[in-house]
Amino acid sequence: MIDETHDPARRSWVESGNDPATDFPIQNLPLGVFSRPGESPRAGAAIGDQILDLRAAGLYGGVSLNGLMAMGASLRRQIGETLDAGASPHPEWLVPIAGAALHLPAHIGDYTDFYAGIHHATRVGRLFRPDNPLMPNYKYVPIGYHGRASSIVVSGAPVRRPSGQIREDESAPPVFGPSRRLDFELEAGFLAGPGNRLGEPVPMAEAESHIFGFCLVNDWSARDIQKWEYQPLGPFLAKSFATTISPWVVTREALEPFRSPAFTRPEGDPPPLPYLSPPGEGLDLTLEVWLNGERISRASTRDLYWTFAQMLVHHASNGCNLRPGDLIASGTVSGTAPDARGCLLEMQPRPFLQDGDEVLLRGYGRREGFARIGFGECKGVILPAR
Amino acid sequence: MIDETHDPARRSWVESGNDPATDFPIQNLPLGVFSRPGESPRAGAAIGDQILDLRAAGLYGGVSLNGLMAMGASLRRQIGETLDAGASPHPEWLVPIAGAALHLPAHIGDYTDFYAGIHHATRVGRLFRPDNPLMPNYKYVPIGYHGRASSIVVSGAPVRRPSGQIREDESAPPVFGPSRRLDFELEAGFLAGPGNRLGEPVPMAEAESHIFGFCLVNDWSARDIQKWEYQPLGPFLAKSFATTISPWVVTREALEPFRSPAFTRPEGDPPPLPYLSPPGEGLDLTLEVWLNGERISRASTRDLYWTFAQMLVHHASNGCNLRPGDLIASGTVSGTAPDARGCLLEMQPRPFLQDGDEVLLRGYGRREGFARIGFGECKGVILPAR
Numbered sequence: 001m002i003d004e005t006h007d008p009a010r011r012s013w014v015e016s017g018n019d020p021a022t023d024f025p026i027q028n029l030p031l032g033v034f035s036r037p038g039e040s041p042r043a044g045a046a047i048g049d050q051i052l053d054l055r056a057a058g059l060y061g062g063v064s065l066n067g068l069m070a071m072g073a074s075l076r077r078q079i080g081e082t083l084d085a086g087a088s089p090h091p092e093w094l095v096p097i098a099g100a101a102l103h104l105p106a107h108i109g110d111y112t113d114f115y116a117g118i119h120h121a122t123r124v125g126r127l128f129r130p131d132n133p134l135m136p137n138y139k140y141v142p143i144g145y146h147g148r149a150s151s152i153v154v155s156g157a158p159v160r161r162p163s164g165q166i167r168e169d170e171s172a173p174p175v176f177g178p179s180r181r182l183d184f185e186l187e188a189g190f191l192a193g194p195g196n197r198l199g200e201p202v203p204m205a206e207a208e209s210h211i212f213g214f215c216l217v218n219d220w221s222a223r224d225i226q227k228w229e230y231q232p233l234g235p236f237l238a239k240s241f242a243t244t245i246s247p248w249v250v251t252r253e254a255l256e257p258f259r260s261p262a263f264t265r266p267e268g269d270p271p272p273l274p275y276l277s278p279p280g281e282g283l284d285l286t287l288e289v290w291l292n293g294e295r296i297s298r299a300s301t302r303d304l305y306w307t308f309a310q311m312l313v314h315h316a317s318n319g320c321n322l323r324p325g326d327l328i329a330s331g332t333v334s335g336t337a338p339d340a341r342g343c344l345l346e347m348q349p350r351p352f353l354q355d356g357d358e359v360l361l362r363g364y365g366r367r368e369g370f371a372r373i374g375f376g377e378c379k380g381v382i383l384p385a386r
Numbered sequence: 387m388i389d390e391t392h393d394p395a396r397r398s399w400v401e402s403g404n405d406p407a408t409d410f411p412i413q414n415l416p417l418g419v420f421s422r423p424g425e426s427p428r429a430g431a432a433i434g435d436q437i438l439d440l441r442a443a444g445l446y447g448g449v450s451l452n453g454l455m456a457m458g459a460s461l462r463r464q465i466g467e468t469l470d471a472g473a474s475p476h477p478e479w480l481v482p483i484a485g486a487a488l489h490l491p492a493h494i495g496d497y498t499d500f501y502a503g504i505h506h507a508t509r510v511g512r513l514f515r516p517d518n519p520l521m522p523n524y525k526y527v528p529i530g531y532h533g534r535a536s537s538i539v540v541s542g543a544p545v546r547r548p549s550g551q552i553r554e555d556e557s558a559p560p561v562f563g564p565s566r567r568l569d570f571e572l573e574a575g576f577l578a579g580p581g582n583r584l585g586e587p588v589p590m591a592e593a594e595s596h597i598f599g600f601c602l603v604n605d606w607s608a609r610d611i612q613k614w615e616y617q618p619l620g621p622f623l624a625k626s627f628a629t630t631i632s633p634w635v636v637t638r639e640a641l642e643p644f645r646s647p648a649f650t651r652p653e654g655d656p657p658p659l660p661y662l663s664p665p666g667e668g669l670d671l672t673l674e675v676w677l678n679g680e681r682i683s684r685a686s687t688r689d690l691y692w693t694f695a696q697m698l699v700h701h702a703s704n705g706c707n708l709r710p711g712d713l714i715a716s717g718t719v720s721g722t723a724p725d726a727r728g729c730l731l732e733m734q735p736r737p738f739l740q741d742g743d744e745v746l747l748r749g750y751g752r753r754e755g756f757a758r759i760g761f762g763e764c765k766g767v768i769l770p771a772r
Contacts, residue, residue, distance in 0.1 A: 237703065318624075
């Protein structure tokens with residue numbers, strides 16, 4: 001619901017929050033976990049180039065956001081009132097982002113990655129099956145897989161090039177060595193709110209209340225390892241060496257202005273099964289990839305075949321329990337345009353990632369009559385293999 | 387290393403621990419987490435039909451075993467000295483197993499399931515590809531996938547029959563409904579000890595020090611959901627509705643007498659790649675499936691194509707970090723004999739699981755000249771679909 005918290009004329013006593021170019025105006029107020037040198041982590045909200053210390057402000061004392069997620073309480077309204085231009089300024093509650101360490105925003109118990117970018121799935125599928133790129137299940141099942149939670153890192157953490165089994169010459173045995181086809185994947189993900197009990201599915205009508213907020217996700221992938229290992233149980237070591245997320249969780253409330261119709265299924269596609277109907281609304285977020293300072297891709301979450309609500313409902317449809325802070329990502333977001341490709345595998349013959357390459361994902365919602373809501377940075381630099 | 391703690395003549399002042407039929411003699415001393423009615427969980431060691439309260443005995447005050455796992459300290463020797471027939475009896479430190487609630491023994495951050503039972507993989511593969519049952523990667527790559535950690539439950543928890551998308555008639559769309567091909571999987575798994583840092587693989591020579599102890603694992607599977615969803619990213623909702631583990635962690639030390647040579651690769655099979663060589667030793671554990679009180683299967687972990695050490699080293703070979711308490715399971719253990727099949731899919735036309743069925747896994751090591759070391763129960767009853 002769009003309300004006065006989305007008023008684009010609203011201003012803050014934190015001046016950098018009033019810069020039209022900031023990712024973090026007072027209409028956003030994403031949540032994260034930070035620490036100052038020598039101090040323990042605590043929760044904060046980003047405004048301009050500053051962090052509002054939620055403990056100092058008396059709004060939340062937790063050391064991760066899981067407690068808020070469990071309650072489904074984003075505090076966005078209260079934080080906005082605290083930072084409003086009409087409220088008493090409290091500069092002593094602010095910490096410059098530049099001087100703080102940013103941590104994972106929550107304990108992520110489980111990480112699931114979907115495969116909802118239909119243009120990605122089609123383009124990648126065509127490499128393997130030119131005549132029949134999408135599997136018969138694709139338009140019925142929101143395809144996903146369990147990812148590795150332990151190796152999720154926050155933006156800025158370096159990413160070590162993985163080694164693994166690679167078999168490029170099918171007449172010879174595989175060899176173990178550094179991946180030569182290291183790739184990124186441009187994704188958006190959400191962190192779960194209150195969660196559901198084991199054995200109790202979530203109906204579509206309640207799905208959105210289980211979505212706490214969104215972040216950017218780079219599901220780094222070693223394509224040569226993946227190609228050799230993935231049958232029959234799916235990707236494993238090709239992806240478990242690192243997944244980078246952005247540190248700020250942009251709440252569902254902050255993204256209200258960017259609701260969009262769910263993906264328009266082409267004529268002839270089956271309707272979603274009843275448990276995934278109606279599909280709910282999509283999100284119109286723009287996602288970008290910057291490689292060593294050059295923007296090489298720009299795609300939109302409007303091109304996801306399934307809504308985030310459908311992903312969540314499907315995930316819980318067998319009774320699987322989601323817990324506060326679980327990360328559920330979209331899969332690679334690609335569009336139809338030549339410059340809307342969410343991974344290097346789709347951009348061949350562009351080379352795969354080299355040691356020292358910096359991959360930066362950015363994301364934002366933009367709509368006439370509303371403040372621009374940004375996600376901050378999701379960045380990683382490739383270190384050479386060990 | 388076999389030492390005096392394995393002496394079969396050793397006896398305890400806890401009389402039930404001296405019963406030759408017990409799973410938990412003084413040579414075993416598996417660790418778990420229990421609570422008495424109205425009290426909070428704490429760590430204990432099983433002996434006969436009793437639990438030694440490790441806090442009361444002054445040996446460990448943690449509420450889960452993760453702290454011990456991080457130190458790699460099983461306390462087996464100290465617990466044995468406390469319970470030895472020559473030590474002062476302290477019946478006030480004992481709690482009857484029958485009067486306690488047993489909990490998950492550790493916080494399991496990530497759960498990985500391998501596919502190392504070659505007879506299982508061959509028999510199941512033959513159903514899909516009669517001429518070529520094993521994928522070309524099988525004898526090179528310890529195939530595994532990420533499982534779901536949130537839905538791991540301890541023995542005794544009921545298991546709700548999942549619903550999901552099923553497509554039995556390929557000329558019609560899939561339907562959403564209760565699984566009609568619900569199955570168990572007979573597995574052994576280990577819980578990780580100290581773990582490794584992200585980006586730092588574990589060499590074979592150090593692998594065993596990262597294995598804290600073992601438990602039984604039932605990776606419940608809905609075969610009809612699996613068949614329709616699994617391509618191309620592997621099993622997802624077909625398995626994430628529940629995984630049951632036994633509550634007692636049998637330490638690596640207690641299993642020393644049951645070391646066995648690694649699997650003998652048939653002539654013509656490739657040797658393991660250097661990073662998985664030498665393979666280390668196997669384990670000779672017998673695993674059984676009891677369905678509604680009737681034993682329907684008995685298999686051995688000697689039939690695993692990869693050792694647990696190889697699974698661990700492969701898992702970390704790309705730099706993926708393991709954390710204390712992570713669960714790494716073998717995959718379904720089957721043998722070549724007709725009564726050594728670790729799941730119903732291999733026992734067709736035996737019917738799949740019915741509502742009300744009780745599946746009980748048992749496991750033990752037995753060797754002439756040593757005490758029998760058991761795993762206790764890994765049990766679940768099927769509840770009807772919601």
